[in-house]
Amino acid sequence: MFHSEFELESNVLDSFIDYSQYPNEVGGALFGIRNKRTYKIMVISIKQGERFRITFDEQDTRLFFPPENLILLGTWHTHPFQKIPDPSIIDYYQWKRWRRDLIHIILGETVYSIYNRNGKKLTTEVLKGTE
Numbered sequence: 001m002f003h004s005e006f007e008l009e010s011n012v013l014d015s016f017i018d019y020s021q022y023p024n025e026v027g028g029a030l031f032g033i034r035n036k037r038t039y040k041i042m043v044i045s046i047k048q049g050e051r052f053r054i055t056f057d058e059q060d061t062r063l064f065f066p067p068e069n070l071i072l073l074g075t076w077h078t079h080p081f082q083k084i085p086d087p088s089i090i091d092y093y094q095w096k097r098w099r100r101d102l103i104h105i106i107l108g109e110t111v112y113s114i115y116n117r118n119g120k121k122l123t124t125e126v127l128k129g130t131e
Contacts, residue, residue: 007040017127019078020107027077031070043067074103082108092119
């Protein structure tokens, strides 16, 4: 069975810790490099949403224009007031609609989970400093 590994740069993790405590949904795009088995997330873009909702798609060029020498790896967003995040129906719909092999991270208050475009959970990790 194919197993992916995920590496998040410290600046990305620091941002995730900060935004995991934010009262409104926040999200954006994940940028980095990828080889056959490893996703290395190096930079994120950020957009603030409403209390329980954020919307974005590939047409939002401000969010999805990759920095030089990096590629779009996926999306991320928070689920305020969920310690352990659980995708919503809207999350599943958006991920499938993109028709691209992207990963998606949802941040809860204390952990983040990574999903593939079909909604399969690939991993859950503790946000260090929130426990």
